[in-house]
Amino acid sequence: MSRYEPSVIEPKWRAVWDEAGVFEAKANPSRPKYYVLEMFPYPSGRIHMGHVRNYTMGDVVARTKAAQGHAVLHPMGWDAFGMPAENAAMERGGHPKDWTYSNIADMRDQMKPLGLSIDWSREFATCDPEYSGQQQAMFIDMMAAGLVYRKAAVVNWDPVDMTVLANEQVIDGRGWRSNALVERRELTQWFFKISDYSAELLSALDGLTHWPEKVRLMQANWIGQSRGLQFAFGTVGAPEGFDRLEVYTTRPDTLMGASFAAISPDHPLAKHLERHDPAVAAFVAECRQVGTSAEALETAEKKGMDTGITVRHPFDDTWELPVYIANFILMDYGTGAIFGCPAHDDRDFEFATKYGLPINAVFTSDGTDAALTEAYVPMKSERVQYIRGFAGDAEQTGEAAVAAAIAFCEERGIGRGVTNYRLRDWGVSRQRYWGCPIPVVHCAACGVVAEKKDNLPIRLPDDVTFDVPGNPLDRHPTWRMTSCPQCGGDARRETDTMDTFVDSSWYYARFTAPRAETPTDAAEVDYWMTVDQYIGGVEHAILHLLYSRFFARAMHKTGHLPAKAIEPFNALFTQGMVTHEIYQTRDAAGRPVYHLPEDVTTFTLADRRVTVLGNVPPPDPDMVPDIDAWLQGLDDEGGLVEVIPSAKMSKSKKNVVDPMNIIAAFGADTARWFVMSDSPPERDVEWTASGAEATFKHLSRVWALSVRIAEMPESHQGTDDDALARAAARAVAEVTHGIDSFAFNKAIAKLYEFTNTLSRANGSTPVMRATMRTLAQLMQPMTPHLAEEVWQAQGGTGLVTQAAWPIPDPALLVDDTVTLPIQINGKRRAEISVPRDMPAAEVEKLALANEDVVRFLAGQPIKKLIVVPGRIINVVA
């Protein structure tokens, strides 16, 4: 065979790998283990370029670690529960289960041609009863451990999906999936006590040194720790049982500037007043109507209602402050009540201005007390002059003043220092069918009772319909009917299912023993966990990664994970997207019209890149004397296409490239190489047709080079054997370093260089073949099929996939002579070649004798001479 034909060689080698079972993960105590995991896909039915990039990245790591002697676990599964399956059932009929499993089969078929080193024997889907049953068992254990509870709560209700959303799933006041404006409803829900771990999840971030700083920061902000003072006001004129009002503040140093107190419309006191006062009821109802979207919040006016109740200032019994119900106070942060200091808080200032409340500065920048036109909110570390301070120095930072104020109040029994978190408990109830049933039963006699583990898995009923909105489980005639696991009497099943983020919070642990009869197998999790390298999109920086960190801790508490696995992902890498240009024209009304890449032509005209509709040949420059006019004419006719670069692939914009088409045209190795080259993996990479072709051409050149070397006469003696040995050693060192440091683009650049060197070299036949084998080994993680082919052609033993990773001879990595640039006054003027270990004194002599140096110095005296051995010489004149 003389041509590079991926469609022939790729299936061949995949069959060989399968036959030999080379990717089966086997625990081996004599080797270090390595667990590589890419975030598992949702089975939408089609793989996209983002998947190709994600899984290729993981595969490069997995293949390299395997070659370096690790026992590697590299599994794949499916995040298979969720709304789209139900939506499909609603839109097209059919059953979510059939839709999901047929999508899984399709996607598996699309993934296999990529030649990923995945242990498919461990595959599972989260909707498999064998998986969800184990999840239910853990839910029961977590209930017993006090990590799960039920409470009535104001929740985010998605009116389109007809379900509850977690706070993390509300983006700008809209459902993360439906994009519908979220409403506030009070429902009884199941919660995980993630807030028990707020401090721990925050402090442990420091130990995640192999996570991107950005992700750790996002999680820290999300957990939202703050230190402040919690204290109680004594009330005057409040109803019985409300003689004290607890408030929380992060700025106790501003207590002397207090001018009012305010409570949330959801505060118990507000609720009490609501029942007895129609005016309050009307106001509170109005507050609840306001949406939670960012726009609504930004434009919403600060509104309050004076309750007529007052509170006594903690430092002065005679100083009374009015108590308002205010629409901007959140019930679920702090105590749901605040004191207002208009001088040093923007919201309080707006509120005080509106209701004519006093504005008294506690501190100013210069110590003079002038009327404020806006709230003065300095940075915490900024030094200010306290004019109504009560603790510590007159001049200090806000930070120090807060600490002093907390200490001052604690000494006098006014309150206590409290650490507060923004993170709230994780509501997991979903009023949906296609999710993991919550294994709980409602019994008239016993109340809410966990199922017996013997009854697991609780399976979803198959006979359900999706013709009306709402939860089909609620409508099912018999599914809910069951008996109480405690008293045996008639009982009703819980019809809520779990948030699908629960499914993805422990799948990594299940992969270590996917067929175990218990959620995890102690020996297997102990051997394989933690995940050494996790790879996925940055969009999961908060939700999935925070839930998983919590869940691992909860699994440890319930005995399903060892202590060493409470941080499930040792290293995290967040990869960028695969983007593509959008080709757009406008219709008569000026609305954008999108075009498929194959429907446009791009050429260069007078140094300009021009894209036009249709399969147009580039115009002859001689025939188009006035290019501007020609382009204008084209534009008027609507033939000129506007190009939007680096856009996220989306069907509606018609800029999606289907990996299957690329594999059919160029092979999987080309797709794999392309997505790993050019851009650093954490950044977006733009898919271009020319880039894909160029990649294919390069791989074809490697193929042709291999054929040429294989056909060299055995006896050929070359002159470049030493140089080749050095080039190979350097390539091994640099490619290895590139892969180990996740700089795949640099590794690939080195492979280009190495290939160019080899193709131009005249080495003896055995050396050429050995060097080509090294190239095959270094390419194997990226282009495994081609690498096998080359390896075989050059007489490699066994499979290159199983060959030990090369180790360079250190002696070959250092050159005997070095080229030193010579700078004169910081400008490069000459260079000299010297033996690597020449003493600095001799290097100086040589440098000063250099004719270019003499010419540039023109007799000037030398003030200073710097020689950095092996690096540079700088002459200061």
Added chain:
RNA sequence: GCGGACAUGGCGGAACCGGUAGACGCAACGGACUUAAAAUCCGUUUCCCGUAAGGGAGUGAGGGUUCGAGUCCCUCUGUCCGCACCA
């Protein structure tokens, strides 16, 4: 508003601890082969002046530290991302 990241040729990007800026790839241009084109191969390609030898400028802008700054420090501008009535 708060928090963070980034800024290098026509483009994607290299440049390790401060030591030859622009590796590698794309695009473009020139040449060889060809009746021609494609493919392939060889070469040029940061910008400016110069036929050339050579010289000058140059990593978003301004300043600083240093023998030497893309890299460190300060100020500014722009772009992107996350959070957002969190008391």
